[in-house]
Amino acid sequence: MTEPLVQARQLTKHYVLRGGLFSRRQVVRALHWVDLTVYPGETFGVVGESGCGKTTLGRCLLRLVEPTFGEVLFRGENLLQLDRETLRQRRRYFQMLFQNPYLSLDPRMNVLNLVGEPLVTHTDLRGRALAERVAALLERVGLSADHLYRYPHEFSGGQLQRIAIARALALNPLFVVLDEPTSALDVSVQAQILNLLKELQAELGLTYLFISHDLSVVQHVSDRIAVMYLGRVVEVGTTEGIFYDARHPYTQALISSTPIPDPQARRSRVILQGSVPSPLNPPPGCSFHPRCAQALPLCATEEPRLVDVGDGHLVACHRAG
Amino acid sequence: MREPLISVRDLQVHFHTHAGVVHALNGVSFDLYPGEILGLVGETGCGKSVTGLALLGLIPPPGQVVGGEIRYRGQNILTLPPAQMRALRGGKIAMIFQDPAAALNPVFTVGEQMELVTRRHRRMGREAARRQAAEVLRSVGMPEPERILDTYPHELSGGMQQRVMIAMALSCGAEVLVADEPTTALDVTIQAQILDLLVDLKRTRGLSILLITHNLGVVAETCDRVAVLYAGFIVETGPTGAIFQSMKHPYTQGLLAAIPHPSSRGRPLQAVPGTVPDGLQLPPGCLFHPRCPFAWDRCRQERPVLREVADGHQVACHLYAGEAER
Numbered sequence: 226m227t228e229p230l231v232q233a234r235q236l237t238k239h240y241v242l243r244g245g246l247f248s249r250r251q252v253v254r255a256l257h258w259v260d261l262t263v264y265p266g267e268t269f270g271v272v273g274e275s276g277c278g279k280t281t282l283g284r285c286l287l288r289l290v291e292p293t294f295g296e297v298l299f300r301g302e303n304l305l306q307l308d309r310e311t312l313r314q315r316r317r318y319f320q321m322l323f324q325n326p327y328l329s330l331d332p333r334m335n336v337l338n339l340v341g342e343p344l345v346t347h348t349d350l351r352g353r354a355l356a357e358r359v360a361a362l363l364e365r366v367g368l369s370a371d372h373l374y375r376y377p378h379e380f381s382g383g384q385l386q387r388i389a390i391a392r393a394l395a396l397n398p399l400f401v402v403l404d405e406p407t408s409a410l411d412v413s414v415q416a417q418i419l420n421l422l423k424e425l426q427a428e429l430g431l432t433y434l435f436i437s438h439d440l441s442v443v444q445h446v447s448d449r450i451a452v453m454y455l456g457r458v459v460e461v462g463t464t465e466g467i468f469y470d471a472r473h474p475y476t477q478a479l480i481s482s483t484p485i486p487d488p489q490a491r492r493s494r495v496i497l498q499g500s501v502p503s504p505l506n507p508p509p510g511c512s513f514h515p516r517c518a519q520a521l522p523l524c525a526t527e528e529p530r531l532v533d534v535g536d537g538h539l540v541a542c543h544r545a546g
Numbered sequence: 547m548r549e550p551l552i553s554v555r556d557l558q559v560h561f562h563t564h565a566g567v568v569h570a571l572n573g574v575s576f577d578l579y580p581g582e583i584l585g586l587v588g589e590t591g592c593g594k595s596v597t598g599l600a601l602l603g604l605i606p607p608p609g610q611v612v613g614g615e616i617r618y619r620g621q622n623i624l625t626l627p628p629a630q631m632r633a634l635r636g637g638k639i640a641m642i643f644q645d646p647a648a649a650l651n652p653v654f655t656v657g658e659q660m661e662l663v664t665r666r667h668r669r670m671g672r673e674a675a676r677r678q679a680a681e682v683l684r685s686v687g688m689p690e691p692e693r694i695l696d697t698y699p700h701e702l703s704g705g706m707q708q709r710v711m712i713a714m715a716l717s718c719g720a721e722v723l724v725a726d727e728p729t730t731a732l733d734v735t736i737q738a739q740i741l742d743l744l745v746d747l748k749r750t751r752g753l754s755i756l757l758i759t760h761n762l763g764v765v766a767e768t769c770d771r772v773a774v775l776y777a778g779f780i781v782e783t784g785p786t787g788a789i790f791q792s793m794k795h796p797y798t799q800g801l802l803a804a805i806p807h808p809s810s811r812g813r814p815l816q817a818v819p820g821t822v823p824d825g826l827q828l829p830p831g832c833l834f835h836p837r838c839p840f841a842w843d844r845c846r847q848e849r850p851v852l853r854e855v856a857d858g859h860q861v862a863c864h865l866y867a868g869e870a871e872r
Contacts, residue, residue: 274733381821411589411760416804416815423814438733441763445806445815468808482738484763486805488790496742497735500703 229298230432231263231286231319231400236295238281242505253504255281256292257456260531263400268426268433270447270464272440272479274501278456279436283402286434287319288312299400317347320393324405326385330377336363336388337373343395362391366421383414387421394425402434407442419446440483444468452476455504455512458531462538472540475513511543519544549620550577551754552601552639552722557614559596559605559778561825568825570596570609571778572833575852578722581752583744585769585786587759587801591822593778594758598724601756602635618722637667640715644727646707650699657695660714667718682713687743705736712743716751723747726758741768762802766790771858774798777823777833780852784859794861796838832864840865 238256256278263269271279285292288304297304299319307315323329330339340359344350350358360370366387377385386406393401403422407415423446426433437443443450443464450467452460452475460473471477481495497516502508508515514524523543531539559571571593578584588594599605601616603623615622623634643649651659660682661675670678676695683691686709699707708728715723725744729737745768747753757769765772766786773783774795782795793799803816820837823829832850835841844864852860853867 274735383821412762412801412804413589413818414821416806416817419806420814420817440734441806441808444808445811464811478735482734484737484741484761484767486762486766486790486802486807488766488786490766494738494742496738500705500736501733 227264228301229262230265230300231434232296232298233259233261233282233286234296234298235260236282236285236297237293238278238285238290239293251505254456254507255504256285259295259456259458261451261458261461263432263434265399265432266426266430267448268435268446270443270450271434271436271453272438272443272450273453274438274479276455276501276504277453278504279438279453280404281456282453283321283404283434283436287316287321287402289321317343317396318398319400319402320396320398321402321404322386322389322393322406325409326382326389327377327409329389330385330392332377335374335376336368339377339388340391340395343392347396359391359395362395363388365394365425366391367417381414382410383417386410386418390418390421390425394429394431397429398431400432400434402436404436405438406435408437408439415442422446440480441485452479455501455507457512457541458539459513459541460539461531463536466536466538470538472534472538472545473513473542474517474519474544511541548579550617551580551619552578552756553617554597554601555615555617557597557600557616558612559593559600559609560612562608562610566826569778569828570825571600572828573614574775574778574780575614576773576780576783578754578756580721580754581748582770583748583755583757583768585757585759585765585772586775587762587765587772588775589760589801589822591825592775594760594775595726596778597775598641598726598756598758601722601724602639602641603631604635604641633667636663636715637718638720639722639724640718640720641724641726642708642711642715642728644730646704646711646731647699649711650707652699655696655698656702656710660695660710660717663714664717678717679713682717683710686713686716686747687739688713703736704732705739708732708740709743712740712747716747716753721754723753723755724758725755727760728757729764730759730761737764744768762805774801777828778825779833780862781834782859782861782863783852784856788856788859792856794855794859794866795834795863796840796865797834800837832862 236256236259240253240255242251273279284290286297337359340362341355344355363372368387407418435446447464449463451458454475460476471480478495478497499516510526511524511529514520521543529541529543531541534540534545555575557571557574561568561570574597586594611624616624657679660679664670664675664678679695680691683694688694688709729740744755748755769786771785772789773780776797782798800818804818818837829836831847832845835845850862850864852862854860855866
């Protein structure tokens, strides 16, 4: 078995809301006790609805936010115990691509500076050599050297995301967290970007953590998938395992709620009642039990743990296993 | 033959900007029949929202309707005096938007906002308006409507806010609902609830809905008919089943092929090359020809018109012109 590239152990992020004069201090459990393992070369999908903690997970894995508790092992080394300088050196190996390139790229920097910035920080490349390296990166993502001295407002959303990809790949990272990389794009452009990401992965041997709310996109790109609900991972499995043999009632509902562009495929839908509870006051026991059609009395009191139901398919549900 | 409730013919909308004239709608024609959901599909900037706003006479300046007509029950609403248009808007023709949190007023309670609509349009008293509001809320599946009336929008979830918007739209007996991306801001499990509600309102009240969306999955699951919009022009329209079974227009085909699908796993997606044309400088001939894999000389010179290729299925493409002419 290959060595894991990234491992999270009991990763937890709680945000404390300072109470006012008359209100109590409250805690938002954005991420709670998450364990997961990402292997080299794979695309690990993370799905869930808004507020489920998927973005917090991505950021904690790269230590862009400081987790409250737990460990992040990158090639066996705990990132959370590194000092500033060592962490800075390690950062070149893991990068992040954000959802909205209009916001993630500084509008006052030209393309050369945007893509060249990580190279200036981490390498000795300067001047002509730097420009040449940036031009090569631009060509690799489907742009050209003609774009070097242009500014973000001169580009379309799809082109901006290509620039952001060039910036993320400038230092030959090993691990890239893609946080909803195509959610701001139209489907025809989304297809171009997804194809580009796949090509680059094959060519450069990249490992992706692909965060999305769109199940069909995650199904298309991922080798394995984790489903999150209210800060917890409720199911992990291979893409086939999740889509054809989902065990958690939430995963089943999520899959059946996703509209499919084929009128012939109209299925019986499981429509969940109510909405996701606030992470401020998560329900006791299994956090999904108030919306679950199959809840047992046990579900209201005891929190289910992730258990292996065979072949590495993990489910956190009292009904499974 | 059924009479359409809304009939749009050759609608043209221009925006006069400093950079020049932006051609937002370039001859949009479609019919909306009683008790159906018509999906208006297209990508960003194709003119879907402008079309929806035009039905309510709400094109924002510097936009202007420069040609065509919109008929509601046979009457051209573009020439209605402002007072009559105000009565129609929010009365028989209502609209809901993508972001219900932005559409609701944060400083008034749900009840105050809902009552305002019926008091204005139907001259109801305060008491009657409140009873009516509670009733409509119940009919859109809101639990405890009396309590909801006294809440402020921020106390409700996105799905609940959208239900309030729908209730408000229905409270004056709307016949036509223009729903502009009503579920785009919502999570999938909530989206499923709202789409179910819309289909239910169509069945039980005979409501006609123009569902504006970029999501072909939403169209497949909820719409009776579809119209595909590209650069302010309808390129293909027809019954949902027929469209998905045999798409004719290269753009529609490209749009569907670009969506990730279980069978596309492990293979590259078929992206539509190029980008949507700039409304300032539209290409001559067919608006899609610069991106079309099948374009030939005729496409570069002559704008195709919608032609019937099967029962109710129309396509604006020279590839199919031969069939109709022969």
